[in-house]
Amino acid sequence: MLSSPVQKARQLRGEATVIGVTLDFIVDTAANANTISAQVAGPTVxxxxxxxxxxxxxxxxxxAGAFGGTSPTYSLGVAELADLPKEERIPFISGLTASALPIAAPAAAGLLGVSFLNSxxxxxxxxxxxxxxxxSITFFGDSAGTAASRAELSAVKVTSLAGSCLPTVPLRINGVVVNALLDTGSPITVLNKAAATLVGLEEGSGAAETSNPLASFAAGVKSRVKSAQAVARGDVLTVGGLHGPVQLTRTQSAVAMSLGDSASFGNDLRPYVGDLPGLALLDGLGASAGPAVVLGTDVLRRRPRMIYTAHEVFV
Structure with missing residues (x-):
């Protein structure tokens, strides 16, 4: 729950009914800054x-990639955790800021990024x-609070990307280690084509060409029906990018994934393949790009919990 500067001023004037507003934020390890919807930050009128x-x-x-230009940054005032009973709420954090971007967060008021988590x-x-x-999500001021949980989990080194400071981890796919962006804001895991090829995943082949117009028409209809069915099953997704929609295709074959040697996510995973804009952060876009992965919560949730720190992640 946020108490904005305007609301705080009204409270100081004795307007007791002004108690702040509850907003949902996505906790996103793949965002290097906090963001907020421009509409939420804008004028009350x-x-x-x-x-x-x-x-x-x-x-x-x-x-979603790199956002060009400069974005206004706003003070979020004093924030409380709104899921607690009203009588138990205390100021959780102050001095928090967020920038208004063209794409803040479709399902929430904004994002709380890696700079927030690293604090x-x-x-x-x-x-x-x-x-x-x-x-649940729990924030710890020192490591004593997570010592017992860490002892039960596997530790994996986090490497921060130069410039953005976003966390990457070595993800093992079918026994092959690929650099992966740790992304708690993504509900899906996405490989670029180079990573898919490296771990032994083949792209689906298209229909054979024919010179028969009637056969070509029939094949086109069949292809469109199959495409519609794939979309309905969730095997094909269209996601927004900075320069338009991007299509992602789920792999036909299942793969095994793990962090390190002992933190297995299972061997029946079917990630997506495509040019997700965020792969550019790993130099993972384009025909000459090297292998890169965005590791999302569909895979991370295969482990009961995760403890994130700036230098290690425990799963």
Missing amino acids: QGGLELQQVGSLSGVVGA FPGGVEFVWGSGGVPP
Whole structure:
């Protein structure tokens, strides 16, 4: 729950009914800055919170790619965790800022990025929710709070990308190690074509060409029907990019994935293949690109929990 500067001023004037507003943010390890919807940050007459602009930011990147230009940065005021009972709420963090971008977060008011997560020295624990255990996220000021959990998990080194400081991890796919962007903001895992080839995944072949117009028409109809069925099954996804829609195709063959030698995610995973814009952060776009992967929560959730720190991730 946020109490914006405007709301805080009203509270100081004695307007007791002004108690802030509850907003949902996506916790995203693949965003190097906090973001907020421009509409949410804007004037109250347009339905916004009339947040105070405190500067501007350029060089913002995320799984959707790099955002060009400079974006206004706003103060979010004092924030509380709104899932707690009202009587138990205390100021969780202050001095938090967020930048308004063309694509903030389609399913939420904004993103809390890696700079936010790295401000917790003890790490951030993601419990995905399974076996009757509800999903949760816990922020730790020191490592003592996660010592017991870390002892039960496998540690994997995190390497920060130069410039963006986004976390990458060595993901083992079918026994082959590929550099992967750790992305808690992505519900899917995506390989570029070079990574798919490296780990033994073949692209689907197209229909054979024919000079018979009637046969060609029939083949076209059949192809469109198959495409529609693939979309309905979720085997083909179209996602937004900075320069238009991008199509991702789920692999036909299952693969095995793990972090390190002991943190297995299983051997029945079917990730997607395509030019997700965020792969550019790993130099993973284009015909000459090397292998690269965006590791999303569809795979991460195969382990009960994850503890993220700036230098290691425990799964």
